[in-house]
Amino acid sequence: MILLDGKSLSQKIKHDIKYQVDSLKSNGKRPPHLVAILIGENPASQTYVTAKKKSCEEIGFDSTVIKFPVTISQNKLINEIEKINLDDEIDGLIVQLPLPNHIDPSIVISTICYKKDVDGFHPINLGNMMLQQPCYFPATPMGIMSLIENYNIETNGKNCLIIGRSNIVGTPLSVLLSRNSKYANCTVTLAHSRTKDINLLTKKADIIVMALGIPKFLKNDMIKDSVVIIDVGINRIKSDKSKSGWTLVGDVDFQSVKDKCSYITPVPGGVGPMTIISLLRNTLLSYKRVIYK
Numbered sequence: 001m002i003l004l005d006g007k008s009l010s011q012k013i014k015h016d017i018k019y020q021v022d023s024l025k026s027n028g029k030r031p032p033h034l035v036a037i038l039i040g041e042n043p044a045s046q047t048y049v050t051a052k053k054k055s056c057e058e059i060g061f062d063s064t065v066i067k068f069p070v071t072i073s074q075n076k077l078i079n080e081i082e083k084i085n086l087d088d089e090i091d092g093l094i095v096q097l098p099l100p101n102h103i104d105p106s107i108v109i110s111t112i113c114y115k116k117d118v119d120g121f122h123p124i125n126l127g128n129m130m131l132q133q134p135c136y137f138p139a140t141p142m143g144i145m146s147l148i149e150n151y152n153i154e155t156n157g158k159n160c161l162i163i164g165r166s167n168i169v170g171t172p173l174s175v176l177l178s179r180n181s182k183y184a185n186c187t188v189t190l191a192h193s194r195t196k197d198i199n200l201l202t203k204k205a206d207i208i209v210m211a212l213g214i215p216k217f218l219k220n221d222m223i224k225d226s227v228v229i230i231d232v233g234i235n236r237i238k239s240d241k242s243k244s245g246w247t248l249v250g251d252v253d254f255q256s257v258k259d260k261c262s263y264i265t266p267v268p269g270g271v272g273p274m275t276i277i278s279l280l281r282n283t284l285l286s287y288k289r290v291i292y293k
Helices: 006-026 041-061 074-085 105-111 123-130 139-150 169-177 196-203 255-258 270-288
Strands: 035-039 062-068 092-095 160-163 187-191 208-211 227-231 235-238 246-249 261-264
Touching: 006 041, 006 139, 006 270, 035 041, 035 074, 035 139, 035 270, 041 062, 041 270, 062 074, 074 092, 074 105, 092 270, 139 169, 139 270, 160 169, 160 196, 169 187, 169 208, 187 196, 227 255, 255 261
Parallel strands: 035 062, 035 092, 160 187, 160 208, 208 227, 227 261
Antiparallel strands: 235 246
8 A cells, every 4th residue: 555645745846846946036026925815713614724824934935814804795806816816916816615604606706817716616617627728727626636646656557446526626627637648548437425325336446535524434345455545534533542632534434444545545645735826727727927917
C-alpha cells in the first residue's frame, strides 16, 4: 500500500509557486492577490479559510479575508462581489461554501467574474471544461488529477467509481477522468446516495473516489484487492483519544481497507492540501492572464 501524500506534494508545488512569486517581486511587480469571503461562524469554513490564508502567506501571495455576519442579505453580498470584480488589484475571489439558507449559492457563484473564479465553479468555467476549452478547473478535482499524475497511477481503461455527484467534486471529476488523455481514459460510473446495490459497484472498481460525506462508509468487504482509493471526505466525529474530543475521518474506513489497496489517500493530509494548492495555482494563472487574456 502506497500513501498518496497530498501534504508532501502540495509543499513541492508551493515551492515552485513561491519561486515564481519571488521573481515577480524582484522585478518590481505586485504579487498575486486572493480574496476569500467568509459568512457566519461555521467552524469548518473558518478552518478552511484560515488554511488558505496561511498558504498564501507561505508563498508570498497577498491574501484578504472579508467576513460578514450570517444575517447578511443576498443583495448586499452580491454588491460586495461586484466591487471585487472591478478591482484590478485582485486576481482571485472565492466565497466559502456552504452559505446561509437565505442565500442562493448558484446566484452568488454566477455573480463572481469568471476570470477571477479560481474555485472553478462559475458556469462559464464548468462549460469550458466540458468543451475542453481553457478554463479554471474546480480545485478539488484538479488536486485529485495532480495526485494521479504525480504517482503515475494507471487509469487507461480502468473502471473508476465516483461516489458523490456534487458540482464541486463528483460531476466535474467524472468528466476529467473520462477524457481521451493520459491519466484519464477511465470508464466512469457516477454513484450517489440513491444508488442501489452499491456494493456490487465497489467490488468491481479499479479506482474508487469517495465524496459522499458519510464517515467510514467504505469498508474492507466492499472492495477488491489492489484498488486505488481517493478519499475526499472530511468528517468531524467524537473521539476520546484527542484533547478536543473530536477527530477528522474520511468517507473510507482507512484501517479496514489499507492493506487491500495499492494506493490510498490519508485523511487528513491527502486531498485537502491538494485542493488548496490547486486554488493557488488558479490564482497565479489568473494573475498571469494565462487562461483569459
